[in-house]
Amino acid sequence: MSAYFWLIPFFPGLSTLILVIFGRWLPKKYVSFQAPFAVFLSFLFGLSSFLSLPSTAAHHGEEFLSKTLFAWIYAGSFQVDFTLWFDPLTAIMVLVVTGVGFIIHVYSIGYMADDRSYTRYFSLLNLFTFAMLILVMAKNLVLMFVGWEGVGLCSYLLIGFWFEKHAAANAGKKAFIVNRIGDAAFILGIFFIILNLKTASFPEINQAIAEASLSPGLATLIALLLFVGATGKSAQIPLYVWLPDAMEGPTPVSALIHAATMVTAGVYMVTRLNHLFTFAPLASEVVALIGALTAVYAGTIALTQNDIKRVLAYSTISQIGYMFLGCGVGAYAAGMFHLYTHAFFKSLLFLAAGSVMHALSGELDMRKMGGLKKYLPLTYPTFLIGAITIAGVPFFSGFFSKDAILTQCFARGNYFLWALGLLGAIITAFYMFRLIFLTFHGEERFSQEVRHHLHESPPIMTGPLVVLAFFSVVSGYVGLPVVFGKNLNWFERFLEPVIKSHEEHHLTLNTEWMLIVASVAVALTGIAIAYWLYLKSPALPHQLVARFPGVYRLLVNKYYVDEIYNAAFVQPLVKGSEAIYYNFDLPVIDGAVNGSGRLMNFGGKLLSLLQSGQVRDYALVFLLGVAIILGLVVF
Amino acid sequence: MPPVAFFILSCLLFSLGGLAFIIKRDLITQFMAIEIMLNAANLALIAAAKFSGTLDAQIIVFFVITVAAAEAAVGLAIILLIYRQKKNIRSEEVNLLKG
Amino acid sequence: MAIFLFFLLAALSLAAVAGMIFSRHQAYNALLLAVSFTALGGIFALLDAPFIAAVQIIIYAGAIMVLFIFVIMMINLREPMPPLKKKWVYGLGAILIMVILVELFLVLRSIPGKNFAATAALGSVRSLGQMLFTRYLYPFEITSILIVAAIVGSLYLARRKEKD
């Protein structure tokens, strides 16, 4: 089966094709079967390929599964094949994508049951899976870019799924365009690589870097360009603005694309090119810094948001910041590890939030919730598990992965970044529990009508929640920190063939313990503050708001970044274009064209005045001609 | 007599004819002006014949006079036609066609 | 004698033309023109072209001008011309004519000032006739078509009523 690993992306791809072409005539039941099944098939193939991978680093340097399907673009030195491969890094991503993807497909059957565009939804979801699989399985940068853009497209389409809502259509467009800005840089990065290394294939790139055929300055430039692409896709500063708006899409989409998979593509890309980034330390530092800043920054915005999905969105941005922080400091495995755990718990949170919305007839505003604990007996605990995980409570997966990043940060001497990470952690814990408390605890603030319809979601939706909750809890145990014993970090060892080895940063066990304690403390503090503010004395937040109105307004308005971008880029572009159109294109360029025509006409008018009809005038012109011609001869 | 005198006279007559064509305002006199110009040209031809001592130019003048006669016949017929239509032969009023 | 005659005839022809320019009456114009043509005929005679001179006086000053006068009589315009509105046209015309005249004069400077070649009886009717019917037979025949065309044309135009 693993010989056919290259079929993995094509199951959902084929499914998309069928749904798009024949979707109209297919019964809903069939669609509900086909779409998840295709993903499941991919998952099975992925799993078998995964199992067939050499299990240890002993096979280091050996070729992984790789298949060139056909020569793709060949023009001069630009030679790119359509090649898929399957190495440990890909394996993890494939499993996450198909695994989580499958669960979300199943969930969607329930969530989207009543939507009129049911088939379209599933075809897009399948298409997304296809593109994402291409992204992670591509053996070269250009093909990866295909997937990269493909997922962007699906993101666009799914965010704008309910295109009749202006907000949704706008959000989709915004996502795509912002992504495109990153992509432009990404393309340039690709060009630099192809131009200088004559290849776009990952193993060859790594080899070329190992042979030091790239100057460090150039490497930095390339790395930074690619990272700009990553900030677009993974919603980091400064290109994160699309992600919160992306919540206009259906919630399972948010879970799959805007939490678990697509947005982490940037992290995947950086990890994939870790040789390059390691070779460009400055770029790595930028990555780490941006990651850390985003982690804190997005967290602060999440503090004040009232839209349940937006809180989660900012939380996603923040968590991806952590991943970049990990990658930036060189702890690629840790970054990937967080990606992997995050995929479970964040999709869990989103799906649970979706379940809440489902229960409340689509209500998103936390201020109109409260006390839902007793109405949603399954959603509540799963949501809680998700929150605990993300907050970094020990023995849940989030704890291990986040701690791995922070530890590595510390170990490599980046104390400032570590401190930022901790700050982010406390904020995370706080806003997650604020969310929990506002939603499930306290008084019931929803209207009577909503209460009337209030119900727990059907099993097809709660089932996935339970599964994801399970994974949220246990998935961390594949990468235990050193304190629990050596060689327990199976995850890191698994990725060793892919990640450039560098000198080990050993901390003493004591220090490690201290760090763990610190992060646990931070997490608990955050939870405690949330408890205090939102359950113990619910009036306090309002007082705080009253005390710091400026800060509050800044946070509620998301630092005014959308407005600033609008004023700094969008409006000048549109206004400038209009100015050019009305003041230059029409009057000057077009005017020159029409003007020359008018000039001709005017000349004709003048000359036709001569043609007065009077013989005498004709004779005069005649004589004038004679005079001139004779003059030319005589003089 | 220097030959140039004849040419000067010819040119003077020619120019006067041209001037008359411009100044006169009835068709028939304008036509007469042209006849003057033709005659001036004839004078130049005759003088040239004398100058070169060949006869050809005189024959040309003979032809030119013939042509002038023929033109006169046609031209006067056209002027008559105009007169019949307009009851005058003012040059200025022949201006239906212009622009 | 020849010089005197030349200046007399030249002055006469020029004066006649000038008079025509200033005269208002068409019949006078025609008469002045006839005078001018006759004077020119005299000059032709001075230039050893007796036959042409005769033709000039008989056909031009005689026949053609009679034709003119005939037409003028037919038309017999009495009412005077209304004054011309665009006076500057005269000025422009005069200037242009002057320019052309000056140009022609400048050209004439290059004619050598020597006397004419002394060939006696250059324009005798005999020699003319000989040339006309030998060397110039073809153009002479062409004039016949020309005249036919002119006759047909003027008949067509001047005929008052159509046959059908």
Added chain:
Amino acid sequence: MTFLPLAGAILLIFIPKERKDIHRLFALFVSLLTFALSLFVFSAFDASRPEAQLIEKGMWLGYGINYHVGVDGLSLLLVLLTTFLFPVAVLSGWHYIDQRVKEYHIFLLFLETGILGVFVSLNLFLFYVFWEVMLIPMYFLIGLWGGPRRIYATIKFVLFTMLGSLLMLVAIFVLYSYYYKATGTYSFEIADLNRMVLLPGVQTWLFLAFALAFAIKVPMFPFHTWLPDAHVEAPTAGSVILAAVLLKMGVYGFLRLAIPLFPEAVARFTPLLMVLSLIGIIYGGMMALIQKDVKSLVAYSSVSHMGLIMLALFSLNQEAIQGSIIQMVNHGLSTGALFLIVGILYERAHTRLIKDYGGVSRQMPVLAAFFLVCLLSSLGLPGLNGFVGEILCLFGVFQANKVMAYLAVTTVILAAAYLLWMYQRVMHGPIVHDYVRSFRDLNLREIVYLAPVVVLMFWVGIFPNFFLRNTDASVQLLLRRVEEHRKVFVLKDKAVQPAIILPADYSQEVKQAASAVFSSNLTPEVKEAK
């Protein structure tokens, strides 16, 4: 093949005009037949040979004016594109064109002949004849079946285009006389003229004249104003052909004539032309952003896209030129398809203003899907055709000039911005206007002509090499030619002769030839260098 449509048009003349359907069917049949023939040409084409193939040659007027046609890697794809799009164009006007059906199809087929002729001509005279001939049917297509300002638009189109081509004609004369002076024989054969090396000063002027003609056709930045007008007013098929094929003639002209004939001048003007192209890219994008009319939006997007193609062309490297060729095909498909879709919308709403739509997706999901694919193809989404060309073009530009490439990449963003914004305003949002509710989704005919285009988009996007490989050898030859040409100037020191002729197989013999010709003029340094 070239004259098949013409023959069809002539036959059409004899079909009485009341039989509208027969005209339609017949025109469709003829254009399909032409397409089939071109497929045959495609299959018979040998990708490994760089020179022209499948040649037909015959005497025509003498004095170097021959009937000489053939295809090579530069023209093959464009020929295919043309023949492919004409049946589509015929279908697109099936019902919409209800008046003067007969003339419409006659002109359409006539146009096809003209365009194909331009692409296959190997004789400069023939090229020019077709180049001009094609204006006539286009003039009528816009003028007879166009929108309200059609007369203005069509006359502007013709005059503007002719301005360039007439000056080019003068340049052709000059070229012709130089060839005659250099060899004592007359020739309009492009292959012969290619062997002529002109002094740089002469090249400059001739190149400018050629470049003007082609730049207007493309259209490059300051010469673009005819395009929005022509597009807006033209009927759907006209817009499709105009955008998809006609504009390519300009690029093709550069590729076929201006660059190989005047490499030295090209080198001199490359900076200017590249800057203009670059301005075109950004300017076109910005203008497209704010257009209120869908068609003029797509038209300005063409300006932008063609700017990229030109930019790549003047990068003069293998990737860029292959990229620009494939990008021409892509632009033809995507923009052509966009105009088809706009036409479909127009048939339903009779308006082209963006604000008159909104929420169409709900009524026309199938259209929405097609629209989306075309849009994505246009903005260069990987997996679709646009990406392949765009990335090759950009890469080529990048190789030649990094700063240009940085700026040109903005097209990726701008294109997304204006296309998606337009899509959003037309297709998304709530239904504002009631008549939108009465829109019917695509009928079978519309699907039939859109589907092949879309399939081709995917095909080119996924298997671009199927097409790209045909261009490889010819582009290599072109670039080698340019290089060899320019080498002559290294050996040359202010030669007295304005033109020399290189031997046929000059790549091997260029040095001997040049030294033979210029031996007396060589400076000592150059001699030593040799």
Added chain:
Amino acid sequence: MNQLASLLPLLIIIAAGLIILIMEAFGRGGSRLPHAALAVVALIGGLIYSFSFFGKNAGYFSGAYVLDDVAILLFAIFSLAGILVVLLSVTAMVEHDFNRGEVFALLLFAVAGLMIMASSQDLVVIFLGLETLSISSYVLAGLKKQDQKSSEAAIKYFLLGSLASAFLVLGLAFIYLQAQSLSLNEITHLSSADLASPVFLVGLCLVLIGFGFKVALVPFHMWTPDVYQGAPTPITAFFSTGPKAAGFVVLLRIFWPILRSELSPSSFPLILWILSALTMIVGNLVALRQKNVKRLLAYSSIAHAGYLTVAILSRDARGLIFYLLAYLFMNIGAFAILVALSSKGQEFHELDDFNGLSLRAPWLAASMSLFLFSLAGFPPTAGFLAKFYVFSQAVKQGLTSLVIVAVLASLVSVYYYLRVIVHMYMVKETPAQVAVKGDNPLLLLIVFFCVYGVLYLGLFPRAIIGLLQKAISSLSLL
């Protein structure tokens, strides 16, 4: 006898003219078809007969009559023009009040004048031919005796034409003064000092002015629009083709030897350059403003004179004759359409009368479009190839700047030609009562013949070009 035989083409035509006059004198009115038939037969006969002299290149009457191949080709052009115009007149004369046999006689005389002009190397003969033509033309312009416009055309043509003749005669005098001869053969063998003398140059200038008037070079063109508009349409068709061709051939015969580069007086190329450029520019610019198609075509014919002057300047006999031939078909074709658009003494030649013609008379409209495209110089029509030959030769002679002016001017011309097409095709029909003679078989035949000519010359002119090439080699023999 040999001379007489060679004169036969001319004699046939003149004789036919005289016979027509006799028929008219003794006929009883009614249809003039027999007259027309006779005229056509004579023209065809003369044409065929003259071709039997092709390749002989003989001169008679000591150069006064030269039946060289160029002359024979020009005979062909004149005969074709004559035939087409005779037939056109037949279709129009009854309704437009010139139903007289004299018309054909005068036309034949005019054609004879043209032939005399084109077949002579002697300026005297050329002058007489010109006058034969002119006198016939004055009458022809005024054929519509009841129509003030027609008479006005006649008087204007007459007055200005006589004025030009006066200048021409003065020019002859000056030339004679220097050269002592008016035979071109002798003139061209003058010493270069003689050729460069101011007297000779002025004479040449005046001759140029005289013929420039006939072919409507700016600034001697002022009569053209008025006369073209006022004259009956078939006659206008004749004016715009025949005299133009003859005038240019005469100019060619005069200037072909003189413009040889080593002999060329410095100012002459400049003068011709200026005249040519002015003619193209003025003709085209003023045409832009015209609302009357007949007048528009008049201005267009002025512009075409400019292009033809380019051929004179580049000594391109082949291009010139080809252009004249092409121009014959396209212009007569266009005027034939105008004839179709006039009925019962009324002419519907305003642009607005053309509105929607394509619906009323699709074939006529299509043919008109073809003629206009040809006039504008679009391939694959005769007009394109004509311009192509002329301009390419000019560039070869180093007249690139003039050619640039020419192409830009022709760009302007495209605008007004297209405007007519716009009215025919793209403007809605106005309710005005515009009668179209779309069913007159004779007219259709003429139109078809012109269409054929335009396309044949545009697509397969190899035979014609070969003929021309052979013919112009005769020019250098003389």
